[in-house]
Amino acid sequence: MRQSSDFCRAPLYTSCLMGEEIHAGLTALLSRRPIGRVHSIFENGINLAMEDALIFVGTTKNGRVPFGIHMGQESVRRLRFYIKCNDEVVARTPDMLQFCHPQYPVTLDLSQATPFHYEISAYRYSSFLDLFHVDTFMKICLTWGMTTGLGVEWDRFLASDYRPDDRQYATIRQTEQLLDALLSDEVQAIEAPLRYFLGRGPGLTPSGDDFLIGLLAVHRLTGAFNSAFVPILHHILETEAITTDVSKAYLLHALHGQFSDKITRVLNAMVMKDASYFQTRLSLLLQTGHSSGIDTAFGIANAIMALRRYKHVRTSCDCIGGQRHFAASPGSNL
Template sequence: MQLSSDWFNAPLYTTSFKGEEMHAELPALLSRKRFGHVHSLFDNGINIAMGEELIFIGTTKNGRLPFGIHLEMENLRRLCQSVRHHDIVVASMPDLLLFRHPSYPLALDLSQAKRYQYKLRTEQYNRYLDLYHADQMVDICRHWGISNGLDATWGAVLAASPAQADSPNDLSIGVQFPLETLFDAIRIGEERSIEQHLRYYLGRGQGLTPSGDDILLGILAVQALTAAFHPSLLEQMDRILSTEQITTDVSKAYLKHALHGRFSDKVVAVLNAMMQKDVSHFQAAVVRLLQTGHSSGIDTAYGIANAVMALRRYKHVKTSCDCIGR
């Protein structure tokens, strides 16, 4: 990215904001990707694009994100009022972002921002019986009062065996791809079926993170914890996201981080709490997840619950010789 001479002749950065928190891996990204622009603006923050990578600057309403910088509300309000769509952004240092505003350029100081990183406790997982509270999760979600974004029923999640479904090879309009058949495909690595199911769900639904993507994100979280399903799931999704504009830029950012095992603190809290016997702690974590967005939280929970129930159906044991995906 080439900057005009006007950039270097701009006024000094007299307006400065301080970041309160940021993901621990963002400084490394800002060392590699120095130039970008304001990608999108929302009520609770902004996205900046640094090359092909998105960084969210905003509140923790939807959790602490794997590509997030979080500010105090007053500083965020002032920042959102000052920047414009497509304004140039430069990482002059890994802990200093400069916004090229036409009247008064702005600086976001990250030098004192607290670094955070939330990790799934994979060392605590050995078999599907280590996930204690799947039934409680379904009960909480059924009584939450907000429907799944794709109008999927929660009763089906508790089915003891996969539901009967149309052939996954039928791509005619109106045919649905039940998650049970996706799990059948990723259990044994049927690449063509996996690809068709992913294409059905990716980008399906409304909003910045369509419901189908949120469901897949929940499945990816269970995969990151358990390594239970065939690696073709990750390989196919990575290929599609890297070569096609199949969903929104924001949703793609979430999914690409998920492929590398990075999730918001809300998602990590649910899965880590599922491996603890304290049901009240787990219930609180689920409620915090459900409060995310309009339906994003319940869609993600739907993906998590379905994936855990699939492990139960297949009676997966990570260390067995016939374990899923091995």
């Protein structure tokens, strides 16, 4: 339902903003959860807590996110000016949000926002040989030169140049233990290294969580990890306050195969032969946030290197939730 144009002009004290893009699933969510509050405010947008669901309203600087409503920087600036944390938000209709500030009520009209939806093309992948740009991926990350938010230096990581007394050794060991568990039938070995990364690091999206997003993106493409990975992580997130609300939202969407367009396009480009396109997409991911893009790339790199360590994985007949599950051992053959 769309309000008349007079709605935005009628009360002089009410500001009306227009949403430009919206994730395709959000209008249904707003129908189910019409009442919420302003959760957090930062430079590129705001987060809304609509009951137990988080919605981002802001620019596309860090990509189009699966719980996102996007608009330009000037509209975001105006929105930030008029609202404050804990202001009530009501979805009067699924395409009309009302910010109920007592002095400066704001309406966000979503009726003309363009829906978006991004999917990782798992159908393109059948074996490690379908990943065309593995070496290019590693070289670009190495050239980028920035240390990950987990304190790992790319040159030493790629050269396996670390000792037990090195600061980054513990993180490297945990990545190896987690990936070895995910590429085996040792379900009980997954949880401990998984917990090492959850919530690790400062910020709205801790570096350890961004790393896990990278692993989940590769899993979405390849289906190569133990099928217990997703339910174990989901159970921890739903039963424990182990990370930030924002990071939890990203992880929960990732568990359902929903990622930002920057991540989705990198994974899809991995199974396309266009090298120039892949390099462009990876560079855009690496530029995301303070270290979020780099940490996500670190997760992707670890997952790819683990697949290479195991050479090829054999497909089993176990299908969990419609996804392929692969059992692997270091000596297995396709």
